[in-house]
Amino acid sequence: MNTLTATDTLTLEPPAPAGDDRLAAIARGGQFDAVVHPAVDREDATLEVRDFCLWYGPKKALHHIGMRIPRGKVTALIGPSGCGKSTLLRSVNRINDLLDTVRIEGDMLLNGDSIYAPGVDVIELRKRMGMVFQKPNPFPMSVYENVVYPRRIDGERSRAALAEVCERSLRRAALWDEVKDRLQESAMSLSGGQQQRLCIARAIAAEPEVLLMDEPCSALDPIATNKIENLIDELRGRYTILIVTHNMQQASRTSDYTAFMYLGHLVEYGPTADLFRKPRLRETEDYITGRFG
Amino acid sequence: MSGGRAAPRRERTALFAQGEPMIWLTGGGLALALAMIAGLLALVVVQGSVTLWPGPVTRVELNDGRAVMGEVARSESVGATGGDGPVRRRLFRTGNFELTGEHFQWVADSDIRAESRPEWALVVERTAWGRFYGAPQAFLLDGRAAASDPASAWAMYEQHRLAVQRRLRERQRLESRDIGRVNRRIESARLAVKSAELRHGMGSVPHREAVARFEAVERQGLAEHARLRGRIEALNRENARFQLALATADGWEQAIPLADIVRACAPNRLGLAAKWAVYGSRWLEFLSGAPREANSEGGVFPALFGTALMTVVMSVAVVPFGVMAALYLREYAKAGPLVSLVRIAINNLAGVPSIVFGVFGLGFFCYIVGGWLDRSFFAANLPNPTFGKGGLLWSALTLALLTLPVVIVATEESLAAVPNSMREGSYACGAGKWQTIRRIVLPRALPGILTGTILAMARGAGEVAPLMLVGAVKLAPELPVDAVAPFLHPERSFMHLGFHIFDLGFQSPNSEAARPMVFTVTLLLIALIFLLNLVAVLLRARLKKKFVTGAF
Numbered sequence: 001m002n003t004l005t006a007t008d009t010l011t012l013e014p015p016a017p018a019g020d021d022r023l024a025a026i027a028r029g030g031q032f033d034a035v036v037h038p039a040v041d042r043e044d045a046t047l048e049v050r051d052f053c054l055w056y057g058p059k060k061a062l063h064h065i066g067m068r069i070p071r072g073k074v075t076a077l078i079g080p081s082g083c084g085k086s087t088l089l090r091s092v093n094r095i096n097d098l099l100d101t102v103r104i105e106g107d108m109l110l111n112g113d114s115i116y117a118p119g120v121d122v123i124e125l126r127k128r129m130g131m132v133f134q135k136p137n138p139f140p141m142s143v144y145e146n147v148v149y150p151r152r153i154d155g156e157r158s159r160a161a162l163a164e165v166c167e168r169s170l171r172r173a174a175l176w177d178e179v180k181d182r183l184q185e186s187a188m189s190l191s192g193g194q195q196q197r198l199c200i201a202r203a204i205a206a207e208p209e210v211l212l213m214d215e216p217c218s219a220l221d222p223i224a225t226n227k228i229e230n231l232i233d234e235l236r237g238r239y240t241i242l243i244v245t246h247n248m249q250q251a252s253r254t255s256d257y258t259a260f261m262y263l264g265h266l267v268e269y270g271p272t273a274d275l276f277r278k279p280r281l282r283e284t285e286d287y288i289t290g291r292f293g
Numbered sequence: 294m295s296g297g298r299a300a301p302r303r304e305r306t307a308l309f310a311q312g313e314p315m316i317w318l319t320g321g322g323l324a325l326a327l328a329m330i331a332g333l334l335a336l337v338v339v340q341g342s343v344t345l346w347p348g349p350v351t352r353v354e355l356n357d358g359r360a361v362m363g364e365v366a367r368s369e370s371v372g373a374t375g376g377d378g379p380v381r382r383r384l385f386r387t388g389n390f391e392l393t394g395e396h397f398q399w400v401a402d403s404d405i406r407a408e409s410r411p412e413w414a415l416v417v418e419r420t421a422w423g424r425f426y427g428a429p430q431a432f433l434l435d436g437r438a439a440a441s442d443p444a445s446a447w448a449m450y451e452q453h454r455l456a457v458q459r460r461l462r463e464r465q466r467l468e469s470r471d472i473g474r475v476n477r478r479i480e481s482a483r484l485a486v487k488s489a490e491l492r493h494g495m496g497s498v499p500h501r502e503a504v505a506r507f508e509a510v511e512r513q514g515l516a517e518h519a520r521l522r523g524r525i526e527a528l529n530r531e532n533a534r535f536q537l538a539l540a541t542a543d544g545w546e547q548a549i550p551l552a553d554i555v556r557a558c559a560p561n562r563l564g565l566a567a568k569w570a571v572y573g574s575r576w577l578e579f580l581s582g583a584p585r586e587a588n589s590e591g592g593v594f595p596a597l598f599g600t601a602l603m604t605v606v607m608s609v610a611v612v613p614f615g616v617m618a619a620l621y622l623r624e625y626a627k628a629g630p631l632v633s634l635v636r637i638a639i640n641n642l643a644g645v646p647s648i649v650f651g652v653f654g655l656g657f658f659c660y661i662v663g664g665w666l667d668r669s670f671f672a673a674n675l676p677n678p679t680f681g682k683g684g685l686l687w688s689a690l691t692l693a694l695l696t697l698p699v700v701i702v703a704t705e706e707s708l709a710a711v712p713n714s715m716r717e718g719s720y721a722c723g724a725g726k727w728q729t730i731r732r733i734v735l736p737r738a739l740p741g742i743l744t745g746t747i748l749a750m751a752r753g754a755g756e757v758a759p760l761m762l763v764g765a766v767k768l769a770p771e772l773p774v775d776a777v778a779p780f781l782h783p784e785r786s787f788m789h790l791g792f793h794i795f796d797l798g799f800q801s802p803n804s805e806a807a808r809p810m811v812f813t814v815t816l817l818l819i820a821l822i823f824l825l826n827l828v829a830v831l832l833r834a835r836l837k838k839k840f841v842t843g844a845f
């Protein structure tokens with residue numbers, strides 16, 4: 001699907017009077033090929049999404065997504081609400097499998113190995129990915145137990161190792177100073193923003209290869225947001241990060257690559273600098289500059 | 294159009310839109326429900342707590358020359374026969390059954406010539422024949438009067454009372470413990486003969502040996518019996534020396550052996566503190582003693598104990614199964630018509646009349662399972678059933694079946710209340726299904742599971758109908774737990790508070806005396822269930838704080 005046409009191929013009837021009708025065409029259900037900048041394909045991909053479609057019951061939420069997520073880079077997913085960003089993210093670690101109504105087509109590859117092939121050890125797969133959900137979901141246990149949960153289920157028993165993991169993860173998630181005296185309190189007693197950072201600490205506690213973050217900063221104040229962006233900066237290079245955000249500045253500040261999605265379609269995907277400075281499509285520019293809609 | 298057009302006038306908001314009538318309606322419904330519950334509770338609490346209070350003893354002389362003495366149980370107004378308005382009549386608890394053939398007597402106010410509260414009117418609670426009302430006349434020592442006025446007779450009674458009670462307790466111990474031990478030894482030797490006969494055949498060597506052993510044990514046991522009976526008789530003879538002679542209101546004199554007296558008091562002489570002491574001692578006997586007089590007097594300890602033990606065994610049986618079933622239904626089973634069908638079946642099970650469970654328990658547990666156990670392990674005891682009859686275990690299992698839907702539904706509900714985002718978070722960390730259930734879902738659902746469990750316990754503790762079929766009895770000779778190995782005897786039948794209420798209320802030969810006891814036992818049962826519910830609420834609040842909000 002990743003046809004690198006210089007001009008966007010849009011096979012539609014009736015012919016579009018102006019360029020910005022591509023989105024209207026998508027809304028009508030037309031066939032559409034994403035515009036993918038050539039720079040993406042030169043990267044080594046940790047994760048490769050291949051012609052991926054997903055249905056919630058009868059409703060198709062993802063249409064033939066094809067993306068290569070570069071290794072060690074931060075890739076941002078942007079797009080209007082309901083366009084399928086979370087759905088795509090949740091498909092990567094197969095959390096959507098838990099819903100009975102979900103049906104998929106296509107495949108994803110992690111380091112060249114299929115994620116959706118029959119016989120894949122899903123639990124092992126998920127251990128290689130950390131995930132921060134759109135809404136904070138701390139577990140009903142202490143702050144400490146929350147952070148070390150991924151290590152506990154891996155069978156780690158050593159108190160020293162766990163305590164070390166706990167402190168390191170909380171420091172990275174910019175939460176340590178606030179909770180270091182209340183590690184044994186229930187995680188439910190933290191504020192919303194603290195809970196979200198706790199979930200971030202939990203996601204990185206097991207040192208995953210891929211970090212999936214669904215609007216990690218939506219509930220955070222500017223200071224904590226800044227710290228999380230610093231964390232992302234720090235993790236860059238070691239982890240492959242896929243982050244959903246509604247904040248254009250954040251996307252441009254933190255990410256190396258950006259993908260713009262609309263109604264379940266990938267619209268444009270390329271290096272963040274290119275996408276923000278000289279996008280190939282007017283629609284992308286409109287969305288980024290807020291003229292969209 | 295000019296700008297001065299008035300805004301369209303709106304009607305005043307209708308009464309129904311404001312919803313005032315609905316507030317009255319719903320509030321009224323609540324008030325009605327509360328009033329009914331409060332009324333029922335008040336009735337039970339008031340009636341239940343006055344039963345054991347030592348009321349004054351009244352003596353009335355009737356126009357026809359007779360005299361009646363006793364406690365006033367209740368009074369009522371009856372339509373007049375003479376035409377001058379309704380007449381009050383009172384029910385006197387007169388006791389003295391062996392003399393009058395009645396425990397109670399109605400007296401109309403119009404028949405009374407004089408009424409008094411004699412100082413020396415004694416209420417004597419006895420081990421048999423019910424209460425005795427009379428004035429102390431003399432204290433008899435070996436049949437001769439050692440004191441012959443009320444005050445000194447009473448003083449002598451107080452002086453000898455404790456020693457007599459001590460001898461009684463010793464006799465009781467000899468009878469129940471020592472004789473029981475001898476009997477059990479003989480019985481087990483007899484069983485050995487029987488099983489040797491079953492295994493090796495009549496006349497075989499092991500059989501003959503067992504017979505010889507049995508005869509030796511029996512000889513020895515009979516000698517032991519004779520010795521124990523001698524000691525018991527000596528105690529009886531000693532106790533029989535002390536008697537209290539009482540004069541009844543209508544002139545009879547009766548000597549009552551001290552050994553027959555459980556408690557005697559002269560309520561008209563007692564101050565408030567002394568009355569409270571009597572009240573307390575009656576409650577103590579009620580809670581810790583065994584019943585007397587066809588359950589209408591004495592205590593309910595065996596019933597209390599049986600209820601508690603049965604409830605515990607039931608919970609041990611029902612909770613693991615209920616929780617496992619709910620876990621499977623909610624966490625593992627794929628939603629579909631089959632699961633819906635199972636759910637409907639479970640809800641229907643909750644609606645099945647409890648007596649049906651009783652019938653099932655009798656047929657399945659007692660006759661099929663119990664019969665099989667008897668044939669396989671207790672063959673020597675046959676034709677006497679061991680497990681093949683009603684008993685504590687079968688009752689507990691029957692009620693476990695009865696309360697299973699409660700536990701399943703409550704557990705399922707609390708599992709469903711665990712947010713899916715928590716499960717997703719756990720899976721995203723690489724946890725497996727069971728790890729997620731054990732570490733996230735169960736702790737979070739625990740308060741709800743416990744509440745369901747305790748509600749099931751309360752339901753089980755209050756259930757009567759099925760128990761009448763599978764093991765609850767009017768009077769159990771032994772508790773299901775005692776000092777005889779194996780200490781817990783789940784095959785024994787037991788007493789139960791709910792069945793006790795039924796028995797007192799509807800089966801008692803002395804129904805007037807039993808009636809107030811119904812309230813007292815009901816009070817006890819309600820208190821027990823209230824306690825269980827209280828524990829449920831507190832536990833839930835605590836766990837909720839721990840796992841859902843707040844601090845550890």
Ligand SMILES: Nc1ncnc2c1ncn2[C@@H]1O[C@H](COP(=O)(O)OP(=O)(O)OP(=O)(O)O)[C@@H](O)[C@H]1O
Nearest residue numbers: 056059061080081082083084085086087088099134
């Ligand atoms: N569990 C579900 N069942 C059915 N439809 C769903 C489900 N989850 C999401 N959808 C639908 O799939 C589409 C994509 O949803 P998704 O949550 O991926 O959007 P999003 O891009 O993350 O939006 P937002 O920015 O608001 O989070 C939406 O139209 C949504 O209604």
Ligand SMILES: [Mg+2]
Nearest residue numbers: 085086134214
């Ligand atoms: Mg989303």
